[in-house]
Amino acid sequence: xxxxxxxxxxxxxxxxxxxxxxxxxxxxxxxxxxxxxxxxxxxxxxxxxxxxxxxxxxxxxxxxxxxxxxxxxxxxxxxxxxxxxxxxxxxxxxxxxxxxxxxxxxxxxxxxxxxxxxxxxxxxxxxxxxxxxxxxxxxxxxxxxxxxxxxxxxxxxxxxxxxxxxxxxxxxxxxxxxxxxxxxxxxxxxxxxxxxxxxxxxxxxxxxxxxxxxxxxxxxxxxxxxxxxxxxxxxxxxxxxxxx
Ligand code: GRF
Numbered sequence: 001x002x003x004x005x006x007x008x009x010x011x012x013x014x015x016x017x018x019x020x021x022x023x024x025x026x027x028x029x030x031x032x033x034x035x036x037x038x039x040x041x042x043x044x045x046x047x048x049x050x051x052x053x054x055x056x057x058x059x060x061x062x063x064x065x066x067x068x069x070x071x072x073x074x075x076x077x078x079x080x081x082x083x084x085x086x087x088x089x090x091x092x093x094x095x096x097x098x099x100x101x102x103x104x105x106x107x108x109x110x111x112x113x114x115x116x117x118x119x120x121x122x123x124x125x126x127x128x129x130x131x132x133x134x135x136x137x138x139x140x141x142x143x144x145x146x147x148x149x150x151x152x153x154x155x156x157x158x159x160x161x162x163x164x165x166x167x168x169x170x171x172x173x174x175x176x177x178x179x180x181x182x183x184x185x186x187x188x189x190x191x192x193x194x195x196x197x198x199x200x201x202x203x204x205x206x207x208x209x210x211x212x213x214x215x216x217x218x219x220x221x222x223x224x225x226x227x228x229x230x231x232x233x234x235x236x237x238x239x240x241x242x243x244x
Contacts (some may be wrong), residue, residue, distance in 0.1 A: 021193065038053075093114040152212065164228050196225060
């Protein structure tokens, strides 16, 4: 099940990876949003995947803090119910802009993942590190690279254990926009790979949920993955007509 709030490019990359046979033994049972008009929902409808929009809290004014928290709780409960009813294995956040209750995160421990558009989540993750703000922060810190990280979701925002990371170099005169574009391309490639690793049982989360061990190498797993992923890269490079 996907949770989305915006344009849905990561969601679309999963749709493409599944339809091309790159991502194996995976199907998307539902796409849920806290924003009725999210473009990601249109993409899901186009892909014939059931969509749900529940009233959310992000960008909404409430009469009181209590009302806001009630709404958050109701959203989380509705999602949890769906996870149970549809027997969902994994909840994938793809540009989801709402913070969960601790209970929600804890009850899905090891089954809920996110992607963040930075390499160093300690410095460039957290409550205020969203959208272009992440890239502006990276560029004003004079670091030589940024990147993206797929991680388990824990109660501390963007601080759950990393499953996969990819670096993206920062070049002279890099702008937040150019950096975002380069990173997003890499997100589309590593996020489905991380999910395949989970599905294939190659990601082991420690008992305390603080670290995880990932085996992407034994039995040529990575080579076989890349061989399949060429079909997706061709699609991106040349358009649908050249898809394998
Ligand atoms: C991505 O940059 C992702 O890293 C962050 O939100 C953005 C979502 O983009 N969590 P999209 O909706 O998948 O296009």
